[in-house]
Each structure stands twice: as C-alpha cells, then as structure tokens.
Amino acid sequence: MTVAVGMSGGVDSTVTAWLLARQGHEVIGLTMQIWDGSVSLPDEGRSGCYGPGEARDLAFARDAAQRLGIRHITVPLAEAYNRCVLDPFRAAYRAGRTPNPCVVCNQRMKFGLLLDEARRQGIAFDRFATGHYTRTEFDAAHNVQRLLRGVDAAKDQSYFLARLTQEQLRQVWFPLGGMVKAEVVRLAHEAGFSDVAAREESQDFIESESYAPLFDASDNRPGPIVDTAGRALGQHRGIVHYTVGQRQGMGIATGGRRYVQALRPETNTVVMGTREEVFRPGCQVEDVSWIRGTPPPAGTTCRVLLRYHHPGVQAHLEPLTDRAWQVDFAEPQFAVAPGQAAVFYDGEEVLGGGWILPNAGQA
RNA sequence: GCGCUUAUCGUCUAUCGGCUAGGACAUAGGGUUUUCAUCCCUAGAAGCGGGGUUCGACUCCCCGUAGGCGCG
Numbered sequence: 239m240t241v242a243v244g245m246s247g248g249v250d251s252t253v254t255a256w257l258l259a260r261q262g263h264e265v266i267g268l269t270m271q272i273w274d275g276s277v278s279l280p281d282e283g284r285s286g287c288y289g290p291g292e293a294r295d296l297a298f299a300r301d302a303a304q305r306l307g308i309r310h311i312t313v314p315l316a317e318a319y320n321r322c323v324l325d326p327f328r329a330a331y332r333a334g335r336t337p338n339p340c341v342v343c344n345q346r347m348k349f350g351l352l353l354d355e356a357r358r359q360g361i362a363f364d365r366f367a368t369g370h371y372t373r374t375e376f377d378a379a380h381n382v383q384r385l386l387r388g389v390d391a392a393k394d395q396s397y398f399l400a401r402l403t404q405e406q407l408r409q410v411w412f413p414l415g416g417m418v419k420a421e422v423v424r425l426a427h428e429a430g431f432s433d434v435a436a437r438e439e440s441q442d443f444i445e446s447e448s449y450a451p452l453f454d455a456s457d458n459r460p461g462p463i464v465d466t467a468g469r470a471l472g473q474h475r476g477i478v479h480y481t482v483g484q485r486q487g488m489g490i491a492t493g494g495r496r497y498v499q500a501l502r503p504e505t506n507t508v509v510m511g512t513r514e515e516v517f518r519p520g521c522q523v524e525d526v527s528w529i530r531g532t533p534p535p536a537g538t539t540c541r542v543l544l545r546y547h548h549p550g551v552q553a554h555l556e557p558l559t560d561r562a563w564q565v566d567f568a569e570p571q572f573a574v575a576p577g578q579a580a581v582f583y584d585g586e587e588v589l590g591g592g593w594i595l596p597n598a599g600q601a
Numbered sequence: 602g603c604g605c606u607u608a609u610c611g612u613c614u615a616u617c618g619g620c621u622a623g624g625a626c627a628u629a630g631g632g633u634u635u636u637c638a639u640c641c642c643u644a645g646a647a648g649c650g651g652g653g654u655u656c657g658a659c660u661c662c663c664c665g666u667a668g669g670c671g672c673g
Binding site for chain 1: 611612613614626627628633635636637638639
C-alpha cells in the first residue's frame, strides 16, 4: 500500500515513517509549508509550527526522508493556513474567546488541505499516517471508524483530533497510538535516528513566547479590569492578551490569587474573580462534530475535557439545536474558557467535540 | 484649627526590644505542555525623615511629614 506520512522532522513522525516503510509500504513524506513571513517573528531558534524556523524543520524532514529512502514532498499551504487558522484565531480573541488553533489545524489543514493539495499535485496514496498518539478502530457492526485515546496517557493527543470526520478517519493510520513515548524513542535509536531523538522537540503553535506578534497595534486597546462586583482593579493591555482562568501577567495585587473570570469584548472589559468565582456548573457548546457521524442520544452521560490535559469531568448532554448542546458537569469546573474545544469521551473512545460558548447567563 | 489614629518589600500585611524583618499577592527565572490557561519550584524586593531612651530599636518616647477618623 502507498502511505503518505505527515512529517514534521521530529522523532514521532520520523519513527512513524520508518515503521511503515519497514512494514513494506511505499511511504511518501508530506510536510506542510505554512510560513510566509507575513508576521514579524524573529528567528530565535525556538521551534514551533508557525515561524521562520520552518525552513529548519523542513530540512530535518527532508533529511529524514532521504535517510529512510522515501520520497518527500513539501506542500505549500501558507495562504490556506492564514485563511483557515490564523484569521479565525485572531477573530476569536477579538471576540473575547480563546481559540485552539491546533484542533482547527488538524481538522482543516493536516487532515484536510494537505491531502487535497498533495493529491492535486498528482501524488497518489491510499492512506495517510501521522505520529499522533491516538488510535483508530473499525467498528464493523456499525461500519464506522472509532477514535480512541493513545495508550500513552501522558502523550494522548486524541483531544486535538476530536473534530475529524469519518471520511478523514477512514484513510488515516496512527502507528504510534499503541506505544508509549519511551518506546518511540527506543525505536528511533534502533532506526539510526538517535540525532533526531536527541533533538529538542517542540510543537508549539508559533515560534514566540506570546501571541502578541499575531495581532495589530489596534488590538492593544487598554480597558478596565474590574472585579465581579464591578469595582475597578486596574487596566488591561487589550482583551486579546487574556483568557478565562488566567492569573499571571495581570498585574493585579490583592490579598489572594485572582483569575480572569470573563472577557467582555462589548465593553472592552476584563473581569477578575477569586478561584471560586471562576467555577462553572456547565456550558454550552456549538458546532459539535461527532466522530461516528451521528449524535449520541439526548441525556447521554460521558466524560468531557474542557482543554488539553484537563483531567475531564462526567457530564450530561442535552441537545439544544442540531449542532449545539447543553453540557452539565457532575461537578463545577474551573476556567471554562469560551472558544476552547470541549471533547467528549466514552471511556477510551472519542465521541466528538465542539466549541465552548460564552455563558449567556453569567454575563 | 483641636483631638484620636496609622506609617514595614511594587501591593496588602505579620511579629518581636536581639532581625539573617515572615507571609500572601504582584514581578522575574525555571519545570510541566503540540492551543490558551492552570499548577509546581526558585529568586529579587521593605522598616517615611530627624532626634532621644537602651548593651541593643523596626519594635519605646519626642518632633516633623503624610494618610485616615472624629470635632470645627
């Protein structure tokens, strides 16, 4: 079979390609090119998906492909990345939300346009594999692909893939889903890629300490920081620099810890509260996408993750409209941030995910 | 104008005649991390000015200065 492998140049994707080649597949490395220099980011040697260091990562991917003896294709997608990831990212922050660009990038770019564009260029392949720590399993009885957590609980990346469709999942392989990171590193050594394994890897979003370079001067519009009773606490640097639950960088010194409780774009206000004041009993999510293609029955109980690495909480789901759902938590949760992906799990299985809405009732 | 009271790290404050002046928040650095946060660790950072009592004062007394409260 011919398998395209999304290669970043890091150890996970390199081992993925090596494993598939060793199994006798014809492997083609694909690497997205998304950096077009349109944002001013100095090349500080730091690693990330978006930034001038992309040239270095591309070279690493090419080098790995060459050593594996496989073809490697660079797919230019900067324009699409701007349109599909960066623009909505900026719009979300300006609307007082906290977007998750990785979820969008997987859904639209890596498992979408990357494959479309490669095929448009005449590259033919039967499957697409990545080094994500997650698993798929075909459910013959229902004729659907299931998406499961990675075996390595610490590395599980299923959260980021919760919005993939059946069409996408049917052509995808995740060879690392059943492994733990240590095994992958061991395989890298075995495969002769000790240098890659030793390399500092980072899959940050952008090559910058903060997102500030993605925004304009007009986004740095100061406004009031108030407490939950409306009392003034200070000034913020522009609403795009904050997220619900944030504590650091606020410059607000009171007796105890204070967290961002809400962002109010309509008044350009940041509201802060005590930790207790930032808990929520539930939330509403929109544009929910279900892995199996069909929603679960109303009243379903499942586990929901409100952000990557969230321990998760039992929740009760009720449909509001065809794509929006009410999610009631078994216990109030801290810092439910509008814009983040709420991902639903039934045990090891990913049911789907949607975007957390601002809680209308709490404004 | 009179009386009372307060005056410590950037902020809010703790203690005691022996202090290498403690904590929290904030800040900085680090850890964790394919989003944003959270969280954890570490660090720097203070006794309003002047005089006096005392072996010794941040702590007691006086004056000044500044803030608060009450009475004008």
